[in-house]
Ligand SMILES: O=P(O)(O)OC[C@H]1O[C@H](OP(=O)(O)OP(=O)(O)O)[C@H](O)[C@@H]1O
């Protein structure tokens with residue numbers, strides 16, 4: 001992992017997993033660690049665009065279940081559900097195509113990193129509006145001091161490592 005100060009904005013310490021993902025054994029080790037915390041009885045893994053897609057697809061493939069994408073606004077054809085949220089460096093809108101999974105499906109959300117929790121909280125809202133059961137949330141990195149866990153209070157959060165924001 002690399003840390004880049006002042007990216008994408010002044011004051012942000014950007015934690016970048018690009019090099020880890022490009023390293024086969026490291027990608028497998030992190031994916032396996034995420035999988036070891038993922039409950040057995042889930043129907044699909046949800047990946048949040050864009051970095052969440054990478055771990056979600058790897059984990060879903062390993063479990064033999066589907067991956068269900070939540071995308072940034074404007075990428076999916078409708079009908080759609082949308083949620084807008086704040087993150088460490090701006091605001092964003094994410095969208096989900098409801099009805100892609102059976103009603104009541106149990107889902108587990110994976111992303112690379114938890115910071116303010118804005119992204120995962122918005123993902124949970126979308127999934128629950130669509131009628132799915134969010135069983136838990138997994139990230140490789142949790143940035144501490146930004147209130148990320150509080151933003152998703154009540155949902156199990158599995159983080160492999162904690163780093164200061
Ligand atoms: O906890 P939060 O404050 O919401 O921040 C975490 C989110 O920020 C990053 O995504 P980003 O929105 O930068 O998009 P990207 O994955 O497309 O780079 C990261 O991959 C998480 O999804």
Ligand SMILES: Nc1ncnc2[nH]cnc12
Pocket residue numbers: 012013014015016087088089113115116143
């Ligand atoms: N500091 C950070 N580094 C990488 N991704 C992030 N997403 C939100 N905050 C971040």
